[in-house]
Amino acid sequence: MELKQLQYFVACAELGSFSKAADELYTTQPNVSKIIKSLEEELGFELFERQKRGIQLTEKGQLIYEQAYKAIENINQLSILAGEIELQLKEKVWKK
């Protein structure tokens, strides 16, 4: 499991489209397709139903989405914390 897989997955889930996610992620459609597929193979089930026009989250995909979103949020907070720390503790922001 890699962070990029989760990021790509969340983007696809929110935009409802691989191609739109590719734009947002500054990459290409085939790349998004491959990365989502790799995540699905790793998990052992499909995250999206491939439809005539676009995609849609499966039931299982919906459950994974919620947890994946939280995980990414958590990593983002870590980045924010790192930025605060880099400020040399001038303001003790993290001491809530």
Next chain:
Amino acid sequence: MELKQLQYFVACAELGSFSKAADELYTTQPNVSKIIKSLEEELGFELFERQKRGIQLTEKGQLIYEQAYKAIENINQLSILAGEIELQLKEKVWKK
């Protein structure tokens, strides 16, 4: 920021040694050293004090450790959730 960097960092912090972490992670000491260094460069500060014998978390590293641990826990829970889902919802474990 990649998940592997955080996993390696947490292992090093908990074991207090790059070489022990390398064993635990089934990789080599130089690899651990490089990955930790890449994370430090990305964050903009050092996570460990390199000492005569072994290493020790810096103050900033300690703060990052706590958040990194949570993030990894979060990803682990995602894996657990995925495993439960794969069981075809026979038992609705996730409906706490």
Next chain:
DNA sequence: TCAAATTACGGTCGACGTAAGGATC
């Protein structure tokens, strides 16, 4: 015919391990 996802393919870049170096006990 256009839009969207998948498959195929080739090049490049990075990740890994081995080996060598440096330092400390």
Next chain:
DNA sequence: GATCCTTACGTCGACCGTAATTTGA
């Protein structure tokens, strides 16, 4: 000399983008 971290270096695999294919509006 042994242990531990770092640097150097070569190789092999994976990732990425382009192009071709498929399917549906």
